[in-house]
Amino acid sequence: MNHKRVLRLAVTVAATGALAAGMTMTLTSTASAGTTLKASAAEKGRYFGAAVAGQKLSDSTYVTILNREFNSVVAENDMKWDATEPQQGRFNYTGGDRLVAHAQANGQSVRGHALLWYQQQPGWARDMSGSALRSAMMNHVTQVATHFRGKIHSWDVVNEAFADGNSGARRDSNLQRTGNDWIEAAFYAARAADPGAKLCYNDYNTDGINAKSTGIYNMVRDFKSRGVPIDCVGFQSHLGTSLSSDYQANLQRFADLDVDVQITELDVMSGGNQANIFAGVTRACMNVSRCTGITTWGVRDCDSWRGSDNALLFECSGNKKAAYTSVLNALNAGPAITPSPTTPGPTTPGPTTPPPTTPPPTTPPPGPEGCTASVSLNSWTGGFVASVKVTAGSAGTNGWNVSVTLPGGASVTNTWSATASGSTGTVRFANVNYNGRLAAGQVAEFGFQGTGSGAGMTPTCTAS
Numbered sequence: 001m002n003h004k005r006v007l008r009l010a011v012t013v014a015a016t017g018a019l020a021a022g023m024t025m026t027l028t029s030t031a032s033a034g035t036t037l038k039a040s041a042a043e044k045g046r047y048f049g050a051a052v053a054g055q056k057l058s059d060s061t062y063v064t065i066l067n068r069e070f071n072s073v074v075a076e077n078d079m080k081w082d083a084t085e086p087q088q089g090r091f092n093y094t095g096g097d098r099l100v101a102h103a104q105a106n107g108q109s110v111r112g113h114a115l116l117w118y119q120q121q122p123g124w125a126r127d128m129s130g131s132a133l134r135s136a137m138m139n140h141v142t143q144v145a146t147h148f149r150g151k152i153h154s155w156d157v158v159n160e161a162f163a164d165g166n167s168g169a170r171r172d173s174n175l176q177r178t179g180n181d182w183i184e185a186a187f188y189a190a191r192a193a194d195p196g197a198k199l200c201y202n203d204y205n206t207d208g209i210n211a212k213s214t215g216i217y218n219m220v221r222d223f224k225s226r227g228v229p230i231d232c233v234g235f236q237s238h239l240g241t242s243l244s245s246d247y248q249a250n251l252q253r254f255a256d257l258d259v260d261v262q263i264t265e266l267d268v269m270s271g272g273n274q275a276n277i278f279a280g281v282t283r284a285c286m287n288v289s290r291c292t293g294i295t296t297w298g299v300r301d302c303d304s305w306r307g308s309d310n311a312l313l314f315e316c317s318g319n320k321k322a323a324y325t326s327v328l329n330a331l332n333a334g335p336a337i338t339p340s341p342t343t344p345g346p347t348t349p350g351p352t353t354p355p356p357t358t359p360p361p362t363t364p365p366p367g368p369e370g371c372t373a374s375v376s377l378n379s380w381t382g383g384f385v386a387s388v389k390v391t392a393g394s395a396g397t398n399g400w401n402v403s404v405t406l407p408g409g410a411s412v413t414n415t416w417s418a419t420a421s422g423s424t425g426t427v428r429f430a431n432v433n434y435n436g437r438l439a440a441g442q443v444a445e446f447g448f449q450g451t452g453s454g455a456g457m458t459p460t461c462t463a464s
Contacts, residue, residue, distance in 0.1 A: 033332040037313075037324075038071035040331035044286065047072040047109060047153075047293035048331070051265065054078050054095045056303060057102060061318045065299050067106045072153070074111035074264075074295055075099050081115075082122045084144050088136060093147055100151050111264075111295065112152040114159035114202065115141045116186050118173035126174065131381040134178040138189050138383055142413075142449075145193035154198040154232060156264070157190045158183050162203055168215030183219070184228045188385040191229040192414040192449035202234035202264055208244030209253070220257055227387075234264035238297070238306075241269055243277045248284035255290035265297040267304060267311035268323065278313070279326035286334030370395075371438070373402045373459035384454035387447045388418075388429070390461055392438035397463040399436040400444070402429045404459045410452035418446035 034040025041048035049072030056062045066073070077083055078095025085091050103110045116137060128136060145155065161183055163171040170176050183201070190199050201220065206213035216233070223230045233254050244250070251261045263285055268277045285291035298304040302316035313324040370393045377384050390400055405426045406412070412420055418429040435444040 034328070037069045037328060037331065040328060041293065042071060043336065044331065044334055045337040046285070046291070049073055049109075049111060049293060049295035050299050051076045051113075051295065051297045052099055052102075052299070053303065054098055056299070057098065062299055062303065065314055065318055067108075070108065070299075072109045072111060072293060072295060073099060073103050074113045076298070077120070079112055079114070079144070079148075080117065080120045081125065081140060082120045085125075085140055086122050088122075088124050089139075091143060091147070096148065100148065104151075109153040110148075110151060112145075112148060112155040112197070113264075114156040115144060115190060116157065116175060116182075117159040118161070118171060118175055121174075129174055130178060133174060134182065134185075135382040137175065137178065137182065138185060141186050141189040142193045142383075145190045145197070149194040150196060152194060152197045154200050154262070155190055155194070156202040156234060157186050157199050159202045160204065161201075162212050162215050164205060164212065166211040168211040168218070170215075184223060185385075187223070187229050189383075189449070192385060192447075198231040198260065199229055200232035200234050200260075200262070200264075201230060202236065204236040204238055204265070206235050207237055207239065207250070208246045209250050213250055217254060217257070220254065220259060224257055224259070230259060232260035232262060232292075234262050236265035236297075237263050237267075237281060238265060239268045239277055239281070241271055241273055241277075243280045247281070248287055251284060251288045251291055255288050260290050260292045261285075261288060262292055263294040266294060267297050267306055267309070269306075270301075270310035274311075275322040275326040278323040279330045282327050282330035283334065286330065289337045371397055371400050371461040371463040373461035375404070375457055375459050377454050377457075379454060383449070383451050385447060385449050386454050386457065387445060388459055390431075390438070390444045390446070392440055392442050392463065394440045395463075396440050396442070397436065397438045399464040400431050400438070400461055401464075402446075402459050402461050403427070404429065404457050406450065407453050407456060410450050410454060412448050412450050414449040415446070417444075418448075420448065 034043050037048040048070055050066060050070045052066065052073045053076045075096055078099060083095055084093060100110055125133065125136060141157070161171055161173075161176065163169050170180070175182055187199050190197070201216065203212070203216060206216060220230060220233060235251065254261050263281060266281060268274050282294065285294055296312055298312050300314040300316050300318065301310040301312050304311050313321055313327060315321060372391050372393070374389050376387045388402060390402060402418070403426055406424060410424070412423045412427055415429065417435060418432060421428040421430070429446060429448070431444065435446070438444055
């Protein structure tokens, strides 16, 4: 989201604060009370963040509020495609690097926004289509995520890929027209480029249980069932004068899919209900144990993309509004959680779409000794991600090695859950310390990303 876009509000007819209750949560109460947003959120195992415009970092009032109140930052525009790759293959990280440096100097985590989005594409990408665009998309994800590797807490890998209205379908865009697997391909590429970052899908008008949020829910459920590496879902929450009565229930149903949920672009139309809506959103997040943080889309009213809506927590002078106090009180009153790990292990990519119906989990059967290996590919023009499954024979393994002969011109660029010897020709992969010892029939998985084509690879496995 940014100030260039037409305002789109998720205004519902439900009364504010009528949030669903009775959820099962792992929560503990606490008597401590923070005096800033970031302190209170941190006491409860969460973050409280703000979207930052790079040019505002020279405004002393802005920076004072930012550093005092927020322990997470996200680039409003400086990490988007048009900013980071204005010409194909020529990258510009000046704005993003500046924000990361500011965050590191002030103890703030960084949310990356956004690797792929149908808007704010550079002109050269808007003019592309088909396999050429797919290759450019995947290269962009790989290059940008690699540049910021180890510096990003969470990436919005894909932003706003679902259509408005009642269809629950994907949005028609040049990205979607490269093939329905473009979203999962982007997640695979991001995981390979930055294995330590949490990978998120982000969208708007998903503030209750509706056709759009259900379409996204079904996608996330499918991804989790097939091992696509998705860790979190962002709910933008650009709100009007009311809050959906099922706002919390919607967060909870996504959390029940074993993903973190976050409020990623929160702002609320000014008026008599503004403070109550901000408080209602905060309470909903606090009541869902997998809701790990809240980000407002800007710092002060005069910095907001929503103009005269005065939609944030601070006046332009820096004075705190009633909405600020309502949020702080809700944070302090909420339960604490033990946060989920901030550096997830690499998720081994699953098979490509559509998911296979065979073989069953026990295939291939254990051989008399040794081990067997099978590979599945997620490919695009110019690159691929390979998922390799190692199955122990009847004697089990104390360790294993898998050899893969790559087609001519192919090269391995990243590996996870194994160590690689070589990058072209015949590449040998060995287990790491946590997945070498397998009982009879037990399975371990590893993966690697490559350039060129991975078609026709046949892995061989030897056990020790």
